[in-house]
Amino acid sequence: PMTVRADEAPTLTVFGAASLTDALDAAVAAYRDDHPGTVRLVFESSSTLARQIEQGAPADLYLSANPRWMDYVAERGLIDTESRRQLLANSLALIAPADREADSGAADDDILGDGDRLLAALGGDGRLAMGDPDHVPAGIYGRQALTSLGYWAAIEPRVARAANVRAALALVARGETPLGIVYATDAAAEDGVRTVAAFPASSHPPILYPAAITAHAAADPARAEATRRLLDFLAGDEATAIFARFGFSQPKDAAGS
Amino acid sequence: MSDAVRPTPVEIPMPLEIDVEKRLGPRFALSVRFEAPGGVTALFGRSGAGKSSLVEMIAGLMRPDRGRIAVGGRPLFDSRAGIDLPPEKRRVGYVFQDARLFPHMTVRRNLLYGQWAGGRRQGAMTLEAVCRLLDIETLLDRRPGALSGGETQRVAIGRALLSDPALLLMDEPLASLDAPRKAEILPFLERLVHETGLPVVYVSHAMEEVIRLADTMALIDDGALAAVGPVEALTGRIDLPLLTGQGEAGAVVGARVVAHDADYALTTLEIEGGGRLQVALLSLAPGTDLRVRLRARDITLSLAPPEAASTLNVLPATVREMARADGAFVHVLVDAGAPLWARVTRLSADRLALSPGKRVHAIVKAGAIDRASLGGRTSRVPGK
Amino acid sequence: MSDAVRPTPVEIPMPLEIDVEKRLGPRFALSVRFEAPGGVTALFGRSGAGKSSLVEMIAGLMRPDRGRIAVGGRPLFDSRAGIDLPPEKRRVGYVFQDARLFPHMTVRRNLLYGQWAGGRRQGAMTLEAVCRLLDIETLLDRRPGALSGGETQRVAIGRALLSDPALLLMDEPLASLDAPRKAEILPFLERLVHETGLPVVYVSHAMEEVIRLADTMALIDDGALAAVGPVEALTGRIDLPLLTGQGEAGAVVGARVVAHDADYALTTLEIEGGGRLQVALLSLAPGTDLRVRLRARDITLSLAPPEAASTLNVLPATVREMARADGAFVHVLVDAGAPLWARVTRLSADRLALSPGKRVHAIVKAGAIDRASLGGRTSRVPGK
Amino acid sequence: MTDWLTPVEWEALGLSAKVAIWSVGLSLPLAVATAYLLTRVDFPGRSVVNGLIHLPLVLPPVVTGYLLLILFGTKGPIGGWLEDTFGIVLAFRWTGAVLAAALMGFPLMVRAIRLSLEGIDPRMESAARTLGAGRAVVFLTISLPQLMPGIIAGAILSFAKGVGEFGATITFVSNIPGETRTLSIAIYSFLQTPTGDAAAIRLTVIAVVLSMAALIASELLARRASRRVKGMEP
Amino acid sequence: MTDWLTPVEWEALGLSAKVAIWSVGLSLPLAVATAYLLTRVDFPGRSVVNGLIHLPLVLPPVVTGYLLLILFGTKGPIGGWLEDTFGIVLAFRWTGAVLAAALMGFPLMVRAIRLSLEGIDPRMESAARTLGAGRAVVFLTISLPQLMPGIIAGAILSFAKGVGEFGATITFVSNIPGETRTLSIAIYSFLQTPTGDAAAIRLTVIAVVLSMAALIASELLARRASRRVKGMEP
């Protein structure tokens, strides 16, 4: 499919959720190696990107960190619903500052099994850092997980709601909170934290990153074609391997477990 | 008074009409109405009388509650006709009581502001001439911030002069200048005014300046007009001590240059009625008309003409009127051809048995008539 | 001059030492050094001479490059001793040439600022007394923004007076006041100064004020001291036309009140040397010493005593010296017991054949000696 | 009366007002002192101080928030010291929101005061000193009253900034309902959810009303102050 | 020479400078006019205008960004009109970043200029009018030069804000490399990625250096302007 000449290839703009930044950078770098044309990557919170697409942003491909914002644009006819697919999956981790030993040796493995243990690990006035459960996707998943584990109500007053998952990560890395809930991908990338426990996949809905071609791209056959090639690449094996390096898993794995 | 000595109103080109009312504060209201035949109109009055406010209204910086202001028949403000020219259209040159130099410009820029930003023509005077007159050449490149009080005032005068005004408003322009400087600037103003016929409104507390420059004098007292008229008439009125404190009252008489005596550096003047006075040499051509102020306190009355005394000016006269001035003194109006006031002690008046009708000699020292008492008056340029 | 007429330096409590150098701009430097025996020291000089700068240095608002300033032996500044009292420690009452009222305070607050914020005592004067003197009662609750020029100046004077100063600095304090107002304030200042012995540095362009108030006069010319000395001496020097323009020169002589004539409202003075003068009634007790200024232009010389003339004061005298004044006039120094200057025309001098040694009569009109020529001098409070 | 707002909204409103008022109140004296130093005193390192003050304006608020976290967090050098010494905790408290708001508004306040300070006529100050007032008294009685227009302008800018600030605040003290969840943070939260628009708009209107009230009050004050400074009758 | 920055960093730096300079340049005349209106002219709705100007300060920047997006987006009423009429596109372009930065800095600028304007002695203006200068000329020759300290202060505040702005910008014009990815946005982006801290710190330093340079230049200008306004020798 190398029929398109470089100078004819449209410049593609990818709107990606901020949490995908590093992984998508690497994947698209690989794509560029053997595909013509330019790909611009724009990272922001899924909500902002969705609203910008609504206002006519020249995005060709939208990668949301959250199905709800994909639904939002879908309802408004801003994407080619045919092209929508679950691209990636992620999982949640309970983290602690790397330099701090858990307060009681017993805690680690089944700390998630018992709300009192978790509270004990927070100490007298420590907080649990997580994305704002009202709107930050990681926070929403975190709340769902703690709810299904049965002690959200006990923990809620102790939550430090961060503006995004990176801020929650920073709170833990700085030792401001003894514990935090972030994506596994974030926990893996930050040296300042260590994973205390992984949330069971069953404790929360699958963490999926849907992707879709926008109506803007779909309206122009050449652009639609090029975008589809990019999306196919991102769903392909080479990209999957790259995403895996950053801690992302495939939706079928997440769904299957 | 002969027409040669006082120009008739017909010759005066720019009559000034003032009729304003303005409430300034809860306690102070201004209500002044007069007409002046042009030339220099002095506003005289105590501190807080309303002089500066009146000048601001003429300049268009304060709006009267009602009334009319016109110069040479051209209305600047007329509440009934709905006329209110903005200040920049009034073509006044305003020397403010508080200078108001532009702090961010050099002195030169300040001086030329009227021409540079105000679109005024070069006018009668060049920058060089004004600088020389006011001795401000060395200040041209400085900024106003560190000028001395008198320097500031001189620059303010220069700025107004260089804006080619059709009416000059001067609010105590010489107040903080030294006597020699005043002695330089006054004759210049005098010449300017009399050569160009430029009408001037002049506020001053200094009687000499008023005598010297003004044709008309308006006395403002607590926001109202107390008196108005030719300077000669007003300064002769000894019922207006407000004017002058005391000791400054006197008569102003018209005079004409008759002859010069170069050897003794004396000029002979003929005053109204034919009397002659010798004064220090004047650089005025014979035939020139001028105004001489003879202060009551400088005139001695004698029954016999003095002998072997250092006084040159003796005028035969007749006592007309005796007016009590204050405790020790009596003002005596004598007719020496022209009416003159003499201020003598009551003791002397009794000794000399002065009473109306009595023939006396009025003795005036030549030295008592100095430049400050001479109001220059050359033939005016009519029209303009 | 007798000690009774001029207090000896011993009696004068607060001598003033000035010795400063200061470069102000590329073209102007000030270098003045003199001592004054206390009392009122007048700074006289042309606009831009450096008077205000000198006053600012005394107040501590401008720092001399080097020098020493001391009042009554107390150094305010001494570059060698490393003394430089901050302005608030100098206890001066400064009437600025540009008023500098605090815009955000009422007039009352301005007046009382020294007591309220400056920690000054109530001092010799009450608010009421100052308001009455300066006629500013009605202004007390106003703000300075809309005061007239003279009102502003009066409030500034009041503010300085009410700050209980140990040294009063007045920079043209009466410049924009009307004559009657001056006539009210001057005697007050006079009394204040003479009763309290408060030293004053007084800048003015008005000779009358200086004559009236000052004991010492320092003539500043272009940043340097041109002359300094007792007022009597300096005003008698006819080589200093800078002083006065012209026509103001004259002699100041010590005198003593001898008698009063209530009927004719006259006071008889005995001047140095025993001559007597009759002047308008003074409210001074017999025996009081004072200072009389006899302007050269007010004195007539005669060979014979005048007959039947309205002059009361005739002093036998001897011509001492003839000094040429200007073109028409010659100044004649006569000895009438006290030295007096007379200004006569050259023509008269020739006619009278005046020359040193000649016996003459000096004729002084009573009316020529008005309050403005009388420097009050009562017995001083020594020490303080 | 209280019906038009939900309790949660009232809480956010009250908190915003509290944070903004405290931040203005606490930073004002410091801002005046800083402005005075920068305008009148020639000390070494003046431009460094000047630069530091402007940093919160130049940096993305999130960066400022991180810096605050690093310095004033319980584990941070200053935060730890404050806690040990005075028992003052800023992290996750409304007091931390006050610090963030004060810091973000500080350059605005200092600038406004400096502008006024530069406009003060030093001749008035010297006149006051000849009347016996020392430097401090002159400052309080002459300079400060004439600074009022600048102080009011600075205060209103800082107040408005305090109401609007959220980047540094949320990063530093997070979003804890009733403690640090100010109007701005609440608005931001609602905007992040697909269904939150209506609530965001409501809160925005509240924030606007709050600030407008402060603004109008300040305008009146400022006009009076400016008339006073010019010496006009009241 | 150019080695200490990567091309991407150079790009962000250049873009930030461009956006800040344009936003200051374009908003300055408008800010002067607005300040003049608010200070000198008593028109109805004055407090509404005053309030509107302060909105960007009060609202969370994200809200301002959304409002911009809604109004000036290609589908927005003003954005659509601009595009149809003049072919000007703001959304997702650097020009939009200029608009966002200008808007966010506007209240700061207007306030600073108003402060200076209120300090101007109206007696100087009336003196100029008696010398023949009309209102406009008086404004240009008397008022404007005396406004310089305020204008400079306003410009530097607005410039700093322009460099630091990201909330409204990123919301309005997104984060498009080479087009709208200014230093602040780049810093923010780097902070959002686990490995971005070092880069974020580098860019922060660059932003600080850029703003400090502008700050120091402005201080010198301001000092000269303030000396001039006071009538001191240069």
Ligand SMILES: Nc1ncnc2c1ncn2[C@@H]1O[C@H](COP(=O)(O)OP(=O)(O)OP(=O)(O)O)[C@@H](O)[C@H]1O
């Ligand atoms: N910073 C400065 N730079 C240059 N010249 C200056 C400076 N400050 C003062 N001068 C000059 O010093 C001279 C003395 O000023 P000063 O105010 O002392 O004069 P003055 O004797 O009070 O005059 P006046 O009677 O006009 O008030 C003036 O010529 C003034 O222009």
Ligand SMILES: Nc1ncnc2c1ncn2[C@@H]1O[C@H](COP(=O)(O)OP(=O)(O)OP(=O)(O)O)[C@@H](O)[C@H]1O
């Ligand atoms: N806004 C105002 N409110 C109250 N009184 C005012 C106001 N403006 C001016 N005045 C008063 O009006 C009077 C006249 O002021 P004006 O400046 O005209 O006086 P002036 O005759 O020029 O006096 P001076 O010789 O002292 O300069 C003063 O008493 C002044 O206090």
Ligand SMILES: [Mg+2]
């Ligand atoms: Mg006046």
Ligand SMILES: [Mg+2]
């Ligand atoms: Mg002076």
